Amino acid sequence: MNNICILDNGAYTAKVGLASQEAPQLIPNCIMKAKSERRRAFIGDQIKECRDASGLFYLLPFQRGYLLNWDTQKTVWDHIFSPDCCGINLSEKTLIITEPHFNFHSIQEALTEIFFEEYECDALFRTTAADLSALHHLKSNTVPADCCIIVDMGYSFTHIVPYVKGEKIKNAIRRIDVGGKVLTNHLKEIISYRHLNMMDESYVVNQIKEDVCFVSSDFQRDMKTQKLRYPENTIIQEYVLPDFTTVNRGYVKKPEGPAPEQQTIKLNNERFTVPELLFNPSDVGIQQMGVSEAIMNALDSCPPPVHHVLLENIVVTGGCALIPGMGERLQTELRALAPDDMEVKVIITEDPVAFPWQGGRVLCQSTDFSEMILTREEYEEEGVGASIEKFDP
Incomplete structure (x- = not known):
């Protein structure tokens, strides 16, 4: 070794x-x-x-x-x-x-x-x-027929790759042109439009994305909540920007805490509308399926007898899998799209990266x-x- x-x-x-x-x-x-x-x-x-x-x-x-x-x-x-x-x-x-x-x-x-x-x-x-992820999952779990679907949410793309008997089904591979880079760039544009110009601050905005963004489990409910005033609005957060003198990495300010000396921005619906691009790429003009639809579309290209095993072994890896709420949202959407007589299980790995x-x-x-x-x-x-x-x- x-x-x-x-x-x-x-x-x-x-x-x-x-x-x-x-x-x-x-x-x-x-x-x-x-x-x-x-x-x-x-x-x-x-x-x-x-x-x-x-x-x-x-x-x-x-x-x-x-x-x-x-x-x-x-x-x-x-x-x-x-x-x-x-x-x-x-x-x-x-x-x-x-x-x-x-x-x-x-x-x-x-x-x-x-x-x-x-x-x-x-x-x-x-x-x-994806091949290495599939091997890791199949060897560490007792999976019937060695079947799984790897959802690799990377920096440039999101790939959906089904495996049957340990072999990937090449004609069932689906790719969505949305990954961590698109999310960071979109958040950069929103902050620059609403608050202050951060178009040259990819490094800082990427940290903001990692610190505050989450995947909404109920988009319409959260859209109503973000219109309310604090404290009824549980989504809004104040983010302290780094000044690279006393603060090297930004952080979320506690509501009851003292006012910091550094510059702050208030983040509201952008916290959940940015990761929403993975489920609705058309929000930024990318005319492609969202990740849930792409998984079901990939499933249709696999042999029907193994559909139930594939749906029980949907493994999500990559940096975007770390966004809070990702597993729950995928589970909910796939449950709604899958046949009623089949179990659906989405697995967010312990260390997706x-x-x-x-x-x-x-x-x-x-x-x-x-x-x-x-x-x-x-x-x-x-x-x-x-x-x-x-x-x-």
Whole structure:
């Protein structure tokens, strides 16, 4: 296990560690530049060294969910594997790395070449976060017919991937172009329109989203509540913005607490209307199904005899799964859409962000893992095309 490294290379966060570790390190998968320190670029987790994180400029390796900026990604990987961060030397190690669904062959070939040529890996296994999540769930639970639906709520996309007998049903995979990035950008626009201009404050607004947003269990009821005055209005919250002098991260002010010296904004219906985009993408002009409808649509493409098992094993992973109320809302909507004679069970994993990485640990322990990997000998004999034949037959 010490010679196997697992890298869940997400568009927002890279989860990395040796298979012998209990948990991965979470490192921002980007390079950031701050107004206060223009000469220095902060790579990955170096952002914690930044004294003033206002107005950060991001260099992201991923664009629209796919790895396109290779210079940025290589810089982040160099930092991740350096002694200053994880300190993992990939030479003579096997690497398990994740990629998006429907990834382009050109990206896959470049990925293979970089890790064999630049990092001198001994072997490589390329997979998706959903595949690892499914393996983790199916191995840790007694699931009839090895069936489950993985709902991967990532940074750029939300993917719904059904698995039957441990194999994914490719024609049943559904993708919604809404993820954490769309939610943060929408909240940024709302705050900038209603309160003060925060269009350049992605870092701070993302923290606001994590601190105050929730998924409404009854949207119409909450819309009525947010029109009331405090204290009847139980939704409104006052958020204290960071000044990066005395307060480095914003927080929700207690109603009875003293007035803080820092700038504050009052957040009302945006607390639940922003995550609502996952259920109604048309609210921002994305003409696609919401996540509940997409799950049922994916189910229709699966064999009818396993529908009841799939509905009892809906596993939600990814950063957006951490939004409070997500499981309850999905459970309610799917219960209304599913046949009355079938049980519905939505499972929010204990650690939705690290769940796929943990699936990588399960994969390492499988008896046929050594046959699944692409070895350096195979790569040197057949070239980069060997990875396409091995992992995407």
